[in-house]
Amino acid sequence: MLGERLKFARRAAGLRQADVAQAMGLSESGISEFERDRREPRAAQLSKLSKLYHRTVDFFLSDEPLHEDFVLWRCKP
Numbered sequence: 001m002l003g004e005r006l007k008f009a010r011r012a013a014g015l016r017q018a019d020v021a022q023a024m025g026l027s028e029s030g031i032s033e034f035e036r037d038r039r040e041p042r043a044a045q046l047s048k049l050s051k052l053y054h055r056t057v058d059f060f061l062s063d064e065p066l067h068e069d070f071v072l073w074r075c076k077p
Helices: 002-012 017-024 028-035 041-053 059-060
Strands: none
Touching: 002 028, 002 041, 002 059, 017 028, 017 041, 041 059
16 A cells, blocks of 8 residues: 555655655645555655655555565674
8 A cells, every 4th residue: 555655665764754744845644644545645745755765656656565675694794
């Protein structure tokens, strides 16, 4: 779902809803509504969110399952 992907991308970018709301010119409750699938962002908003989260718009519209980004180390850095 779109909301799940928005929340995943925001957290992966290390942003709080307040940070996103300020950057987007929206309220925190508006960002929360996007992430809970109570409201869908307009195309222009989704484009701006994709740039903010360093993701493609296709990432948000995809049906493929999400998987965590992680780094594997051979030995401690």
